Amino acid sequence: MIISILGIRGILLNRQNILIMSMPIESMLLAFNLNFLVFSVSLDDMMGQSFASLVPTVAATKSDIGIAIFIITFLV
Template sequence: MVWGISVFKLSIPFIIFFIGLSGIFLNRRNIIILLMSVELMLLSINFGFILFSVYLDDIVGQIFSLLVLTVAAAESAIGLAILVIYYRVRKTISIESIRLMKG
């Protein structure tokens, strides 16, 4: 019986996505781990796009995956730049102190 995309191939993006999701919910103290968890979630979505793009023999999913990777790279660069500036001013990157920011 041919199933097309096997369950094993589809389970890998789901597992990576839920690892990233659990990193967000279980770790609320370290903002760098939160950023890494968001990157894992975006990576798993890209992996799913590429899997379905290969399965459907269409290049649109691969192009969309490249666009998502570009946005993820910009998000991590800007997020790390904001963290470096915040660390220079406050001497900490604890989430509890970041929550004090208003405005």
């Protein structure tokens, strides 16, 4: 919960730079991933673990978009 709040605060404070704004999004994704895993273990259900395996895919896609924005900004 605290990591999610810090991620939202980081997004609201760093609106000028898209690359710096993507770092709090990454921490929010990790917080959601941790919540999925904790509740999956506590409820003895595999659904949370299957959702947790999809979060790194979203994070990798986000970093690819960030790298593409960086390349377009500085190399073109």
